[in-house]
Amino acid sequence: MAQIPQKIPSILSEKQYQSCILCPRQCGADRTSSRTGYCRCTDRILAARAALHPWEEPCISGQNGSGAVFFSGCTLGCSFCQNYSVSRERFGREISVRRLADIFLRLQDEGAHNINLVTATQYLPSVVKALELVRDRLLIPVVFNCGGYERPEIVRALEGYVDIWLPDLKYYDPALAARCSQAGDYFTYASQAVAQMIAQTGAPVMDENGLLRSGVVVRHLVLPGARTDSIRLLHWMKENLPEGKWLLSLMSQYTPAGEAAAASSEAKAGSGRPCPDLSRRVTTFEYESVLNTAVDLGLTAGYMQQKSSAKEEYTPPFDLTGI
Ligand code: SF4
Numbered sequence: 001m002a003q004i005p006q007k008i009p010s011i012l013s014e015k016q017y018q019s020c021i022l023c024p025r026q027c028g029a030d031r032t033s034s035r036t037g038y039c040r041c042t043d044r045i046l047a048a049r050a051a052l053h054p055w056e057e058p059c060i061s062g063q064n065g066s067g068a069v070f071f072s073g074c075t076l077g078c079s080f081c082q083n084y085s086v087s088r089e090r091f092g093r094e095i096s097v098r099r100l101a102d103i104f105l106r107l108q109d110e111g112a113h114n115i116n117l118v119t120a121t122q123y124l125p126s127v128v129k130a131l132e133l134v135r136d137r138l139l140i141p142v143v144f145n146c147g148g149y150e151r152p153e154i155v156r157a158l159e160g161y162v163d164i165w166l167p168d169l170k171y172y173d174p175a176l177a178a179r180c181s182q183a184g185d186y187f188t189y190a191s192q193a194v195a196q197m198i199a200q201t202g203a204p205v206m207d208e209n210g211l212l213r214s215g216v217v218v219r220h221l222v223l224p225g226a227r228t229d230s231i232r233l234l235h236w237m238k239e240n241l242p243e244g245k246w247l248l249s250l251m252s253q254y255t256p257a258g259e260a261a262a263a264s265s266e267a268k269a270g271s272g273r274p275c276p277d278l279s280r281r282v283t284t285f286e287y288e289s290v291l292n293t294a295v296d297l298g299l300t301a302g303y304m305q306q307k308s309s310a311k312e313e314y315t316p317p318f319d320l321t322g323i
Pocket of ligand 1 (some may be wrong): 020021022023024025026027029031036037038039040041075122133232
């Protein structure tokens with residue numbers, strides 16, 4: 001883990017829970033009371049799984065797996081989320097900061113190549129406190145695995161706590177972001193956040209086994225009916241992100257889930273379809289046109305899934321393992 005700052009930045013202190021502005025929604029909710037904000041999370045950590053995870057990019061999962069901690073709740077709440085029960089329904093068990101710190105150490109003992117904080121933004125004051133508790137004993141990198149919808153100020157404050165950033169860049173179009181994630185300002189924030197992450201880590205650093213020690217991997221999941229948005233995003237990345245300083249992970253694995261899956265079943269039953277495009281998988285034409293654009297633009301540093309990768313097995317069982 002990178003050298004942690006001596007003092008937790010005030011923007012990440014537990015006081016933030018009393019008037020929460022941890023994510024771009026900046027609800028101002030007092031999460032120490034029964035009144036919560038958009039994410040509906042209180043100041044108590046909920047997590048659904050903490051285990052070795054083999055399905056991240058090879059430089060993250062390696063041979064042993066990534067030490068993934070799946071936090072419950074989410075600041076985005078995408079209608080098609082593959083982890084819907086955890087992100088939207090907040091399935092999980094309450095754990096203390098001390099317990100979270102112990103989980104980090106246990107995953108390290110089990111051989112995890114890194115600690116992978118999956119959707120942790122809404123609990124950052126607690127997560128940072130847990131990292132402080134193990135600062136001298138945690139020897140593996142810390143990965144911040146997020147939807148990309150982050151405040152640049154928060155990303156800056158996490159310098160020294162996070163070694164590897166694993167953000168999504170989901171949408172370019174505000175209307176698409178509003179429809180799928182109720183976040184019309186998604187690109188405004190995510191584009192700045194990703195640029196800030198890259199500025200903080202510099203170029204990716206790999207060890208002798210091909211494992212990432214520090215750097216940024218920008219993920220993009222191609223959505224059905226949204227290939228032109230994907231292509232616009234790729235052009236933005238080419239024009240705005242510094243060459244050689246980040247890796248791209250292009251993903252074809254979209255599977256209808258959450259509200260999108262519900263829309264699919266409703267459509268089969270002949271009723272309404274709130275998300276018609278998202279109720280099917282991505283076609284070969286859609287994915288290949290995006291993939292070919294990436295290649296034409298020279299965005300080949302990183303990973304590109306094969307179209308056949310659209311499998312549900314990327315989603316682990318959320319059964320409180322390791323919590
Ligand atoms: S973390 Fe939750 S409560 Fe805080 S600003 Fe974001 S959505 Fe609102």
